[in-house]
Amino acid sequence: MNKKANIYLMYIIVFLQGFVFYGPIATLYRQNRNLSLSNMFLIESISWILMIIFEVPWGWFADKFGYKKTLVISNFIFFISKIIFYKANSFGMFFLERVLLSVSLAGISGCDIALLYSSVEQDESEKVFGRYNAFSTGGYLIGSIMFSILVKKSMDSTAFWTIISYAVAAALTLFIKEVNVEQVEKPKFKQSLLTAFKNKKIIILVISFALINEVVQVVGVFLNQSQYVRSGINIKYFGILAVVMQIVRLSSIKAYKLSIKLGKDRSIQILYSIITICCIILVFTSNATLTILSIIFICGSAAIISPIVLDIENKSISTIDRATLLSVFAMFGDLTAAGVNVIIGKTADISTSSAFITCVIMCILAYILLFIYKKKNIKEILQVK
Structure with a gap:
């Protein structure tokens, strides 16, 4: 498979991950599952800290073991976090969901861009980054429109169908072609x-x-x-x-x-x-x-x-x-x-x-x-x- 196929796979993956069908009622959903606003802000603050802690180690892991491995692991953790979100009904469960989300996003951050950049000619990279952002936005836009249909059934259905889109996105990550496995010298963390x-x-x-x-x-x-x-x-x-x-x-x-x-x-x-x-x-x-x-x-x-x-x-x-x-x-x-x-x-x-x-x-x-x-x-x- 040509490396350029990575670009189209990443477009589809980020598009599917934009399908956060519960997005317009995320706060109400959590409140309906026994989570107070103060606890939401507490979890959000901890999430920021975890993102910062995991950001650099994940980047080093990606350079050492490959972009594909990193994205496969991160996207499957992302998928699992959506299952936990759907099942959550307490502070502990929502906290666990956010921990997994933070670990996942820290892994994807930087690695997705590095993969895209390594899969195209340099003069095409800015165009590809713009499209990548647009596909993410487009997914969220369509997800927000579909929300009005799904929510008629129940709040829970919006979280359930989000799981399906993330499962497909995680599965598609398996088809990514590795781009940095041929490095003879692997990067040293301190030097990086x-x-x-x-x-x-x-x-x-x-x-x-x-x-x-x-x-x-x-x-x-x-x-x-x-x-x-x-x-x-x-x-x-x-x-x-x-x-x-x-x-x-x-x-x-x-x-x-x-x-x-x-x-x-x-x-x-x-x-x-x-x-x-x-x-x-x-x-x-x-x-x-x-x-x-x-x-x-x-x-x-x-x-x-x-x-x-x-x-x-x-x-x-x-x-x-x-x-x-x-x-x-x-x-x-x-x-x-x-x-x-x-x-x-x-x-x-x-x-x-x-x-x-x-x-x-x-x-x-x-x-x-x-x-x-x-x-x-x-x-x-x-x-x-």
Whole structure:
């Protein structure tokens, strides 16, 4: 089987894993199974910590034993976590589900991107990353639409059918073709870490993008609903707006065209500016049209930035320990996101406007880090010349 088949398999796998049919009622489902909101946040916090702990060891495992083995193990753990979620009716069971989920996601993180990058020509990688993100979004979009049909039967049915899609995704992982088994020299864990930490330029970019990405996550998942209410939008339209935002995120599929036309650094700079301006508008506006347009531009811009940053990260790696280095970069992103999430969450308790002000500050910090990254990039280019 040609390595390019890996790309299509990964598209299908991530598409199926987007079928989280219980997504629109995830909180209500847990509450219905005896889990309080405070316990949900506690489990979520522990999940962040576990992700950070397992991220780098999983990357090293992938480089040493193969991307396919790592993805097979991780996706089967992912599948098992959905079975436990379906059966869970206590704190202990939901906690176990989240532990397995964290272990699984840490294993997939970095390894999936490393596999995709190693399965294509370098000049195609950004296009492939954009499509990969789009397939994930498309799966979630279709899953959200199908939810309205499944939930008519029962809440439990939404969790049950999620298990089926994840079982198929896990089975498909078995057909992936290994791409790094022929390495004569296997990477040493300590050396991989030292290599990653020496790449300060990329770490700066990763932290910068993590700041922007977490702002977008908070705006697109939490603050949007408060802002809709503030703008006088009727709750009956929230579902339609959620679908619209998912469709907008499909713009990641065209990210490569923007970076070809403007260059990667210039594209990121413009998209950062759009997100910052939109957050500033959301601080002051209570107009429904401005609110919806601002959130659309925020979600769309972030979707386009993601594959560009992934491509820059991968092109910066010239050693055999690709998955380990990507996992180290992801760890920095996770740490940044966890801190930003807490800060914005605290200001959101004061008011929606206060939370958006914090988002603007985070965007400015991200832009400053992007400027530092660009300066270091230019310096390196001049030194080479």
